[in-house]
Amino acid sequence: MPALENIDRSSLLALVEISREINSIQDTDELLSKILQIAMQTLAAERGFILLQAPETETGFVAWLNARPIAKQFLKFCVAGGTSTVIDVGLHYTLMFMNFGGQSLSVAVGEWWSQLVGTGAIDPDKAQKLAVPILKIPTASLAIVNSFVLNRYWTFKIRDKEERGVQFARFVVV
16 A cells, blocks of 8 residues: 555545545435546546446446436537538538629639639639639638537537647547
8 A cells, every 4th residue: 555645635635525525425326426526537537437346246346437418418519510510501601602893702712713723714603613612621620620619618528738739630630
């Protein structure tokens, strides 16, 4: 058993808080939830569970999960995705049909792209079709950032700032 001086202060404070909860909470589920919450907070864990010994079961153990209500989390995930879809589609169609110098922005962008790559003058229908992927880049990018931020901070409640850049890169790749 490690000497008391080798245990860091936050772990000791967590143990004191858990012992207080053991003495004050009567409901088993509420107590296990509070203990797990304290342990996860101390360890900066996103998820956790408690494995309880239960000899009368087939495996001898019962897992007690501190699962967020999955339906609520799924609903938040759907709202984040829906919001990002509305941003992407709504902004894309707004840009496609917005007037710019007497013509739609999509025609102007298509003609600009056509001149940039050296294909010369093209008719407005072709120009508009050429603009679709070009105007999709900023709208999809904004929707991706929105989805990442909403899911990270609202749906999954991740507050750790150290891994933010790595997580965003993985999010964009996936």
